[in-house]
Amino acid sequence: MNIMPIIKSAETELKAIYEDLHIHPEIGFEETRTSAIVAAKLESYGVDEVHTGIGKTGVVGLIHGKTRGNRRVGLRADMDALPIDEISGIDFSSKTPNKMHACGHDGHTTMLLGAAKHLAQTREFDGTAVLIFQPAEEGLGGARKMIEEGLFQNFPCDEIFGMHNSPNGRPGTFDICKGVAMAGASFFDIKIRGQGSHAAMPQQSKDTIVIASTLVSQLQSIVSRNVAPLDSCVLSVTTIHAGTAYNVVPEAGHIAGTVRYFKDEVCNLVENRMQAMCNGIASAYEIEIDFQMRNVFDVLVNDDLLSDAYLAAAEDILGPENVSHISVPATGSEDFSDMLRVVPGAYCRVGHTGTIGLHNPAFVLGQEILPIGASIMARVVEKRLPLS
Numbered sequence: 001m002n003i004m005p006i007i008k009s010a011e012t013e014l015k016a017i018y019e020d021l022h023i024h025p026e027i028g029f030e031e032t033r034t035s036a037i038v039a040a041k042l043e044s045y046g047v048d049e050v051h052t053g054i055g056k057t058g059v060v061g062l063i064h065g066k067t068r069g070n071r072r073v074g075l076r077a078d079m080d081a082l083p084i085d086e087i088s089g090i091d092f093s094s095k096t097p098n099k100m101h102a103c104g105h106d107g108h109t110t111m112l113l114g115a116a117k118h119l120a121q122t123r124e125f126d127g128t129a130v131l132i133f134q135p136a137e138e139g140l141g142g143a144r145k146m147i148e149e150g151l152f153q154n155f156p157c158d159e160i161f162g163m164h165n166s167p168n169g170r171p172g173t174f175d176i177c178k179g180v181a182m183a184g185a186s187f188f189d190i191k192i193r194g195q196g197s198h199a200a201m202p203q204q205s206k207d208t209i210v211i212a213s214t215l216v217s218q219l220q221s222i223v224s225r226n227v228a229p230l231d232s233c234v235l236s237v238t239t240i241h242a243g244t245a246y247n248v249v250p251e252a253g254h255i256a257g258t259v260r261y262f263k264d265e266v267c268n269l270v271e272n273r274m275q276a277m278c279n280g281i282a283s284a285y286e287i288e289i290d291f292q293m294r295n296v297f298d299v300l301v302n303d304d305l306l307s308d309a310y311l312a313a314a315e316d317i318l319g320p321e322n323v324s325h326i327s328v329p330a331t332g333s334e335d336f337s338d339m340l341r342v343v344p345g346a347y348c349r350v351g352h353t354g355t356i357g358l359h360n361p362a363f364v365l366g367q368e369i370l371p372i373g374a375s376i377m378a379r380v381v382e383k384r385l386p387l388s
Contacts, residue, residue: 001319002375010117015370022101025082026080026099028138029056045117048063048064054146055134071384073380073385074159075131075160075381078133079134080140082359101365104363107370114370144335151339160339160344170351173323175351177329182299183299192254194251232262234260242254297335297338303340303346311323353368
């Protein structure tokens with residue numbers, strides 16, 4: 001393993017940054033403390049320009065190489081935590097109730113800071129490294145917010161690279177999936193307006209709970225009976241709310257959930273079928289059903305050539321035996337996909353110790369990943385912006 005010397009020497013500092021961010025998690029668009037730490041660190045490293053407040057709490061840093069070529073390579077890390085109570089038991093657990101870095105974004109932020117330190121001190125490249133610290137990745141549209149506020153107009157990138165930790169128990173490994181790599185996602189809300197009654201006289205009601213139960217069952221048939229078997233799709237109902245008392249048939253109910261897909265046309269098919277089912281059940285039960293579905297994440301598509309470039313950078317750090325390009329597409333979603341719709345790039349996963357899954361209250365990031373991820377990020381800039 002070839003950890004870059006500057007990053008290796010900064011390993012204690014990186015662990016301290018990571019643990020501090022983990023103790024003080026902030027959820028989407030509230031990352032004021034985190035972004036202030038990021039900006040201060042970038043300035044202390046000698047980053048040429050540090051811009052804050054992009055996408056509300058986002059930060060962008062620019063590092064110019066030894067020669068000022070016209071090409072620019074972007075590196076992106078997300079900063080937000082999740083609304084989860086931590087039960088990991090580690091010494092530096094979250095001190096904020098119902099907030100936890102259960103997805104490793106504190107590690108992503110730390111790794112990009114490590115790459116920044118190396119790049120600012122060495123500048124062994126021709127062009128500009130664009131360091132993007134993004135807020136609100138967890139379903140709140142942080143990438144879209146930064147793009148809407150002129151991210152790539154003000155800080156243009158020729159290509160861009162993102163990274164995620166993988167709790168696979170295989171530290172020092174690098175995986176990438178060329179082409180379609182992660183699912184798109186839409187969230188849906190279904191509001192049912194029936195007719196309430198005394199529970200002892202249900203004949204006077206239009207029972208929202210019975211109707212909601214029927215609808216949930218019918219929705220599950222869409223993937224199995226409308227989506228082609230070779231087109232992967234997931235439809236999950238994740239919340240049902242109705243009723244307030246033992247002896248009252250409720251007037252209203254709310255169903256919500258998510259659809260994950262790899263083709264936009266599949267998502268459109270599912271949305272149309274969901275709307276048709278809502279309309280049909282509303283007609284059958286003579287009630288009102290309001291159906292709304294909104295896109296939250298685009299399908300993430302890795303550029304083939306830039307995936308190869310990322311693999312080459314990872315091989316320099318980890319060795320070819322620890323690098324794989326045969327990772328399969330994931331049904332999870334990632335809003336780095338929105339950036340990839342504007343700028344070509346690639347998104348990878350780096351393994352670490354521990355096998356408790358992401359978004360789990362007991363999740364623990366293996367800190368050995370910090371210098372590894374930082375080195376790969378720095379190396380891809382140097383390889384994509386070579387000095388003459």
